Amino acid sequence: MLTSIKTNNFDGCKSKELGMMYFRVAIVLFGAQLIMGLIAAIQFVVPGFLFEILDFSVARMVHINALVIWMLYAMIGSVYYLMPDETGIETVGIGIGKLAFWVLTLAVSIVVLVYIFVQVGAGTEFSIWFIHEGREYLEAPRWADIGITIVVLTFYANVFLTFMKGKRTGIMMVLVADLMALSGLYLAGMFFTDNISMDQFWWWWVIHLWVEATWEVFVGALAAYALIKILGAKREIVEMWLWIEVLMLFGSGILGLGHHYFWIGTPEYWWEIGALFSALEPVPLVAMFVHVFYDWGKENGIAIAKGEKPTEMKNSPAITWILLNAFGNFLGAGVWGFFHTLPQVNIYTHGTQFTAAHGHLAFFGAYATILIAMMYIGLQGAHGIEKLKSTFSSKMAAILISFGVMGMTIALTTAGYEQILVERAELGATWNAYFTAQNLPWYIQAQAWRAVMGVITLIGFVFLVWDMLNIDKRKTQKI
Numbered sequence: 001m002l003t004s005i006k007t008n009n010f011d012g013c014k015s016k017e018l019g020m021m022y023f024r025v026a027i028v029l030f031g032a033q034l035i036m037g038l039i040a041a042i043q044f045v046v047p048g049f050l051f052e053i054l055d056f057s058v059a060r061m062v063h064i065n066a067l068v069i070w071m072l073y074a075m076i077g078s079v080y081y082l083m084p085d086e087t088g089i090e091t092v093g094i095g096i097g098k099l100a101f102w103v104l105t106l107a108v109s110i111v112v113l114v115y116i117f118v119q120v121g122a123g124t125e126f127s128i129w130f131i132h133e134g135r136e137y138l139e140a141p142r143w144a145d146i147g148i149t150i151v152v153l154t155f156y157a158n159v160f161l162t163f164m165k166g167k168r169t170g171i172m173m174v175l176v177a178d179l180m181a182l183s184g185l186y187l188a189g190m191f192f193t194d195n196i197s198m199d200q201f202w203w204w205w206v207i208h209l210w211v212e213a214t215w216e217v218f219v220g221a222l223a224a225y226a227l228i229k230i231l232g233a234k235r236e237i238v239e240m241w242l243w244i245e246v247l248m249l250f251g252s253g254i255l256g257l258g259h260h261y262f263w264i265g266t267p268e269y270w271w272e273i274g275a276l277f278s279a280l281e282p283v284p285l286v287a288m289f290v291h292v293f294y295d296w297g298k299e300n301g302i303a304i305a306k307g308e309k310p311t312e313m314k315n316s317p318a319i320t321w322i323l324l325n326a327f328g329n330f331l332g333a334g335v336w337g338f339f340h341t342l343p344q345v346n347i348y349t350h351g352t353q354f355t356a357a358h359g360h361l362a363f364f365g366a367y368a369t370i371l372i373a374m375m376y377i378g379l380q381g382a383h384g385i386e387k388l389k390s391t392f393s394s395k396m397a398a399i400l401i402s403f404g405v406m407g408m409t410i411a412l413t414t415a416g417y418e419q420i421l422v423e424r425a426e427l428g429a430t431w432n433a434y435f436t437a438q439n440l441p442w443y444i445q446a447q448a449w450r451a452v453m454g455v456i457t458l459i460g461f462v463f464l465v466w467d468m469l470n471i472d473k474r475k476t477q478k479i
């Protein structure tokens with residue numbers, strides 16, 4: 001991957017090169033995310049680990065912020081990568097796009113170093129501007145917030161202007177509309193209020209309306225592009241699905257926001273709104289699942305059933321990750337999300353390890369998977385490989401990472417279940433009950449298992465990077 005810039009086969013297409021630059025930073029940040037997660041997981045088992053050097057609060061903060069940032073990088077990379085294919089032209093402002101990339105990367109590096117070395121500051125305006133904002137997932141200090149906004153504006157201008165100038169496919173149309181909403185929502189997490197309920201109210205606009213509306217639509221568009229590119233799926237079919245998904249995702253996801261307003265001091269009518277609309281959210285996720293398998297079946301299964309030659313699959317590692325995406329999105333967001341989305345259930349599960357179980361499987365299943373698939377598509381292009389086959393390491397990566405994340409999810413679900421029964425239902429959710437539940441064997445063992453599964457995930461990641469770095473050696477597949 002690191003060498004791909006030299007060996008790129010994009011016929012001088014600068015937009016794809018820029019996409020690859022974003023992918024490279026994304027994978028590095030992904031690695032950083034996993035290491036920080038592992039440190040935090042060890043701290044659950046050995047509380048004194050790195051005490052006062054890198055406390056749990058800091059490791060956790062870097063873990064989840066790196067998560068959000070690497071995904072945004074990979075998303076921007078994917079758009080720069082697919083845009084020339086979809087619009088049929090080179091991206092209009094490549095120079096400014098590259099400049100924005102460097103500015104963003106410099107800003108992210110400074111922010112991460114401050115998180116790790118400065119860690120916390122006094123509860124003053126200075127800390128908000130220069131250390132971090134203290135808002136889960138979106139901790140970037142104010143100066144970086146403003147920088148990110150400017151960089152994203154240049155990115156959006158590039159997407160919009162290229163779209164206007166080039167061919168206007170359905171996929172591009174969805175992306176242009178979706179990215180406007182996605183970028184705009186970031187602003188909701190940028191202003192600070194002294195009232196914690198109000199602060200949380202707006203903060204959820206970013207987090208929930210990202211992951212359950214705009215990001216989902218975004219990955220729908222990526223899946224559509226990837227299925228056309230890898231399986232040669234019919235554009236009319238994938239785009240039809242895409243429009244249905246857009247309608248359903250926005251239809252349920254926007255008011256589904258209410259499931260975060262149950263207990264933060266907002267009016268009680270949110271119980272009904274949140275219950276109804278969030279309960280509908282799994283429906284589009286089923287549609288996305290069916291969509292991938294329908295196209296897959298149409299292009300392959302039906303042909304095989306008829307005794308014809310199946311369509312040639314042009315990128316097996318990418319297709320593996322797309323299938324993992326279909327399952328993962330449905331399970332992590334749809335099933336694990338639905339479990340705790342009704343207020344009658346959420347009153348017991350709120351903020352337990354069950355939430356963390358859902359958070360892991362959903363972020364991984366819905367986003368990490370498809371973004372890895374996009375990286376493989378990028379690498380295939382960069383090396384000019386007609387047919388990219390799976391290798392031992394690409395398979396090990398997919399197996400170990402999925403197994404590890406699923407294992408962590410099961411461990412955390414077990415820990416959460418114990419908290420729900422003992423701490424909440426039986427002991428009445430008191431302060432003492434919280435600690436009693438955390439000291440029972442099921443909880444402790446579950447946390448140990450999570451750490452073990454985290455190590456497996458990390459080993460899988462090493463295989464992934466190894467595979468990506470060695471794609472060059474597969475030149476034999478070049479036609």
Ligand code: HEM
Nearest residue numbers: 211259278281333337338340341350351355359362363366
């Ligand atoms: C890919 C999509 C999704 C992602 C990435 C995601 C991720 C997350 C994360 C990280 C949290 C924890 C937030 C925190 O730190 O407080 C959370 C909370 C929650 N999610 Fe999701 N989620 C997704 C989709 C869904 C869906 C479709 C549903 C419902 C059907 C759902 C239901 C919930 C609920 C009820 C909570 C609150 C849990 C609590 O009260 O502690 N999520 N989600």
Ligand code: HEM
Nearest residue numbers: 034037038040041060355356359360363364368454457458
């Ligand atoms: C080496 C593997 C990993 C380990 C050991 C790990 C560990 C952890 C730990 C200890 C926390 C803090 C939980 C808490 O506050 O109770 C956490 C939070 C989180 N991690 Fe991971 N993690 C790993 C990989 C991942 C991956 C691959 C993703 C998603 C793609 C992810 C997404 C999250 C999210 C969204 C949260 C916040 C959850 C919440 O607040 O409910 N992690 N992780």
Ligand SMILES: [Fe+2]
Nearest residue numbers: 208212257260
């Ligand atoms: Fe939500």
